[in-house]
Amino acid sequence: MSGAAFVKQGIVVGVSGGVDSSVAALLLRDAGFDVTGVFMQNWTDDGSGDCRAEDDRRDAVAVCGRLGLPIRFRDFSSEYWDGVFRHFLSEYAAGRTPNPDVLCNREIKFKHFLDAARALGAEAIATGHYARVDRVDGRYRLLRAKDRGKDQSYFLHQLGQAQLAATRFPLGELHKDEVRRIAAEHGLATAEKKDSTGICFIGERDFREFLARYLPAKTGEIRTPDGERIGEHPGVFYFTLGQREGLNIGGVRGRPQAPWFVVGKDIERNVLYVDQGHDSPWLQSTRLRSEPAHWIAGQPPSARFECTAQTRYRQPDEACEVEVLDDGSLQVAFARPQRAVTPGQSLVLYDGDVCLGGAIILSTDAPAAGQANPRNNAA
Template sequence: MRVLAAMSGGVDSAVAAARAVAAGHDVTGVHLALSAKPGTLRTGARGCCTIEDSRDARRAADLLSIPFYVWDFAERFTEEVIETFVGEYAAGRTPNPCLTCNEKIKFEALLEKAMALGFDAVCTGHYARLSVVDGVPELRRSRDEGKDQSYVLASLTSEQLRHSMFPLGGSLKSEVREEAAEQDLAVAKKPDSHDICFIPDGDTKSFLEKKLGQTPGQLVDDETGEVLGEHTGVHGFTVGQRKGLGIDSPAPDGNPRYVLSLEPVSGTVKVGSRDRLAVTEIDAKRPIWPSEKPLDGPTECVIQVRAHGGTADAVAEFDGAGITIQLRQELQGVAPGQAVVLYRPEESGDLVLGSGIISATR
């Protein structure tokens, strides 16, 4: 097969490309330039998508003796990922920009261009297991549970998955680093990137304030209605947040207060005790079924609401438009705008049944 290997400049994508080469595929490497000013993105252990990363990707491609290109996706990344991120926060929701990037950039824009150029598949360093049985894709958790990325891939369509390769799904991260060292890849010990790549200093609140300006509002006790303080914008808060609320006095019982809900129209941020964060029901819109099999009646499953953690046993039902989920265990800090992914536990790795975007909680 003709395979386009997306090479971020990290160890995972380099080893994924190496495995595609070893499997006998005709591999071409590509690095995505996602910023018109790459120096503004994070460097070192906390970032990705920098000039340094593109050079690391090129060195890995040279070592593997495969062609290598840099594709400029900066404009589309700004429109699809950064502007969506800002717009969601302005609407009082909590988005996951990495999920959006995977959906809109790596497996829509990239795959679209790859197919137009005659490639058969896109290969990435994501930790997830993927198989295609009788033309139907099956996406599962990776062997390395701590690195599993099936959550951020669950928004991909079956057609996108048919043209995707995840060579690392059956490996542990430690094995991947060992393999990189054995092949003399310079990125073998390169630290993993984390946090949001397009916020250079990691200060999300300041980033959003620069984009949206200040929209003052009130911090209100959810039970009593008492005004506890002022703030400069609902975009500076997320459901479940405890620190940095700007409230001078403690709660009457001495316990911390948490953000319970955001009302962008009125500018109200409601706060209260931790137990009021508990969620037992979730509604989700924009359902996606990677294996083209929508839920048929009430379905026992395990749901996940964050990239790492936030899981619970549940019963989910699809009404033809959205998904309603009844949780068997309470979850806290669940916010509209987050993705919810439905899994069916299996010995071969939990199977992704579907995903949706949380629209309401109760």
């Protein structure tokens, strides 16, 4: 079990109705802690009928009943709307691609949930995230999970010292197959439950249909980087860099029969730019600029340093050099070209297994689609 040295204390576990949080609660109970489960409702059904919160709630109740744990319920849907969803919509409206899971962890699970746990008299919270925490020289560190394929430190990089001091990640040393085995051995209803995927409030429904409820569709032109019109799109908001699906581009005269990928968006002119080839030069960049960064230790390692980075979840580590600018933003140079680095997504920095922190990507030196010279853009 990962984290700082445990003492006998009250711990509130966020039980989501999934197998991971179920086993986290089980492990803490068996370790002798005074455990209470809390089910968080973060989204109010918008009338589409696709919300699975009630199913998850029933599973959370069943698990706590099986484990003999009390369960409480907290509605954070208003806080989620204001702290996460409004930002999600504004980013898409600006043509960027946000990552709501990162913001949800910072604003809901490790802020409002932590406050609710303390109101219940608990000294710590726990979740089913795959990550680890340790303490070195008086500072808490966020570490990758033992199961690198399930590691979720990428989504937790906005946490700080106070949050890590009060958080336990019981699954940090386990692999996913071990977690399912433990759940099955203890007869938990979630043992074989499918993992949730995608953005939590969208679920299994069509992303474009969901977003159209909040950002009205506006058709526009699909063009190649050199300006040739080859199709029409339903709205640039619905697409992200590197995307292949949903373009509906048929055969184009004079072009090979090869897949098309999104390589640029002009929000003001409502133009979507596409090119052929997964590794199109229009998707390649070696430098990026970020918003002011968050550092888990409270400060960066130095004003300029080398480390590895991920610009998307489950991406292999990429070597880079980081320069911290006067306003706290970052200028990052990669050792090799990166594909489809996307404004609005998170840049997360690592020193081995230690997550240093991260920032929102603002721009890159990838070629700006629609320009005559594909290499005259700069981060």
